[in-house]
Amino acid sequence: DQQVKQNSPSLSVQEGRISILNCDYTNSMFDYFLWYKKYPAEGPTFLISISSIKDKNEDGRFTVFLNKSAKHLSLHIVPSQPGDSAVYFCAASAPRVTDKLIFGTGTRLQVFP
Amino acid sequence: DAGVIQSPRHEVTEMGQEVTLRCKPISGHDSLFWYRQTMMRGLELLIYFNNNVPIDDSGMPEDRFSAKMPNASFSTLKIQPSEPRDSAVYFCASRPTGGTLNQPQHFGDGTRLSIL
Numbered sequence: 001d002q003q004v005k006q007n008s009p010s011l012s013v014q015e016g017r018i019s020i021l022n023c024d025y026t027n028s029m030f031d032y033f034l035w036y037k038k039y040p041a042e043g044p045t046f047l048i049s050i051s052s053i054k055d056k057n058e059d060g061r062f063t064v065f066l067n068k069s070a071k072h073l074s075l076h077i078v079p080s081q082p083g084d085s086a087v088y089f090c091a092a093s094a095p096r097v098t099d100k101l102i103f104g105t106g107t108r109l110q111v112f113p
Numbered sequence: 114d115a116g117v118i119q120s121p122r123h124e125v126t127e128m129g130q131e132v133t134l135r136c137k138p139i140s141g142h143d144s145l146f147w148y149r150q151t152m153m154r155g156l157e158l159l160i161y162f163n164n165n166v167p168i169d170d171s172g173m174p175e176d177r178f179s180a181k182m183p184n185a186s187f188s189t190l191k192i193q194p195s196e197p198r199d200s201a202v203y204f205c206a207s208r209p210t211g212g213t214l215n216q217p218q219h220f221g222d223g224t225r226l227s228i229l
Binding site: 032034036041042043044045046049051089095098099100101102103104105106 | 117144146155156157158161163168169204206208210215217218219220221222223
């Protein structure tokens with residue numbers, strides 16, 4: 001039973017345009033969400049997070065949106081750059097209960113010139 | 114600042130052999146996590162420690178897997194005996210638990226394990 005789902009295994013976007021990566025979750029106990037970026041042969045790198053008390057968090061070119069009623073979050077990258085090409089993982093947790101992170105299966109983003 | 118350090122980066126061994134993976138967390142981080150990444154199951158948590166104490170090992174696949182954290186700066190994940198289906202990339206991560214409730218985990222670069 002997959003509690004965190006990333007239904008798009010891959011996404012291809014032109015440089016300069018917006019990349020939108022989506023993530024759905026099923027467990028209503030989750031109240032902290034993170035996005036990680038992963039390059040080949042490296043570990044996941046923390047990118048941005050959002051707490052359930054917010055519906056938006058922005059950090060430079062990266063913005064995460066949270067829709068609690070739909071149990072959906074998305075990561076927007078504007079403008080997309082070739083260096084953003086990587087696998088992006090969505091993760092969710094219930095930090096008041098456990099330190100566990102539940103990861104989605106990832107979306108491979110390719111940004112082409 | 115040094116990040117999470119894992120060793121070895123690659124391990125190739127024959128079925129039945131004992132495998133030991135090592136992790137040094139970021140100094141000052143008191144939670145440590147072991148993950149396994151496979152094509153079939155993605156990134157899954159095996160076990161995590163708080164202050165060197167195992168808190169949740171529900172993700173450990175079977176008795177062939179064991180993990181220890183003898184001190185705040187070192188942890189091992191051991192597989193004995195190893196099997197071909199254990200082939201995967203194993204990641205270690207750490208995070209501080211003090212301060213604010215929400216702190217991201219920081220990952221090492223992983224150990225790519227191949228069991229022949």
